[in-house]
Amino acid sequence: MNNVYDNQEFFEQYQSMREDKINANNLIENPIMISMLPDVKGKTILDLGCGDGNMDIRFIKMGAKSVLATDISCNMIEEAKKVNGDKNIEYKVLRMEDISNINQKFDIVYSSLAFHYIEDFDKLLNDIYNLLNPNGYLIYSQESPINTTFEPTKENSESKMIINGKFYYLFADYNREGVRHLIWNDVDVTKYHRTYATIVNSLVKNKFKIIEMKDSYASEEAIKLCPKYVRQIDKPYFTFVLAQK
Ligand SMILES: C[S@@+](CC[C@H](N)C(=O)[O-])C[C@H]1O[C@@H](n2cnc3c(N)ncnc32)[C@H](O)[C@@H]1O
Structure with a gap:
């Protein structure tokens, strides 16, 4: 477990990256989550890693x-309380590892780009299942297993070759699951790599019905605003899951 977002310098750098509206969260991740989101009208929602x-x-x-x-x-x-407060939103400091202590059921469990910080994915899914109302939905995004597969270092960070104008990326360690360290904003960030098979098998084992999975892609509009996002076609940043209890 690591809580890098309470490192003040890291937090400020992350927030300033998000404030510049041209980022992968706003232009890639968010539109895909919205495209997969079940109808939220009248629903109770739990957001993990909000x-x-x-x-x-x-x-x-x-x-x-x-x-x-x-x-x-x-x-x-x-x-969150300061900038996105509302009488119908309760913001709470709580680790995803401890959600079995929540005394309430939800129609939708939502999570954007936080599950790759969790070591015990099976426990998380079991806890979420228990917190959902019958037929409730789990919708989440995480870093793509294609991206978490090996630890980026100074030596391999430019991990691509361009042959005849086409991009090819290095790939290693896919079947070695577990912890990965990434230096981001000068801080050692711990993440967990899981293969696609593990993700699907864990959802099935925890009794979820998988409705849809997506790999990230960039719209033409996103590519216009940030040309490097055209490379999503070669190597997607994120993976998305919509599942039902
Ligand atoms: C990349 S940010 C995404 C934030 C937000 N979901 C969004 O999309 O704007 C990941 C978030 O997950 C939170 N997080 C990381 N590990 C966590 C854990 N074990 N339990 C709860 N939250 C966690 C971080 O504090 C951070 O706010």
Whole structure:
């Protein structure tokens, strides 16, 4: 377990990256999550790893009944209360590892780009299953297993070859699951690599019905705003899952 978002310098760098609206969260991840989102009108939602609550206020504007938005980081929850507060959103500092303590059921469990920080994915899915109402939905995004597969270092960070104008990327360690360290904003960030097979098998083992999975892609508009996103065609950043209890 690591809580890098409570490292003040890391938090400020992350927030300033998000404030510049041209980023992969806004232009790639968010539109795909919205395209897969079940109808939220009148629904109760649990957001895991909610960050600054940017989605939670949107859920309320889209007609959700209430949101419990949780995050391990005190910085994030403080920011969420300040910038995305609403009487129907409860923001709470809570680790995903401890959600079995929540005494409430939800129609939708939502999570953007936080599950790759979790070591015990099976336990997380079992806890989520128990928190969902019958037929409730789990929708989440995570870093793509294609991206978490090996640890980026100075030596391999330019990990591509261009042959006849086509990009080819290095690939290693895919079947070696587990911890990966990434230096991001000068901080050692711990993530966990799982293969696609493990992701699917864990969902099935925990009794979820998989409705849809997607790999990230960039719209023409996103590519216009940030030309390097054209490379999503070669190597997607994110993976998305919509599943049902
Ligand atoms: C990349 S940010 C995404 C934030 C938000 N979901 C969004 O999309 O704007 C990942 C978030 O997951 C949170 N997080 C990381 N590990 C966590 C854990 N074990 N339990 C709860 N939250 C966690 C971080 O504090 C951070 O706010």
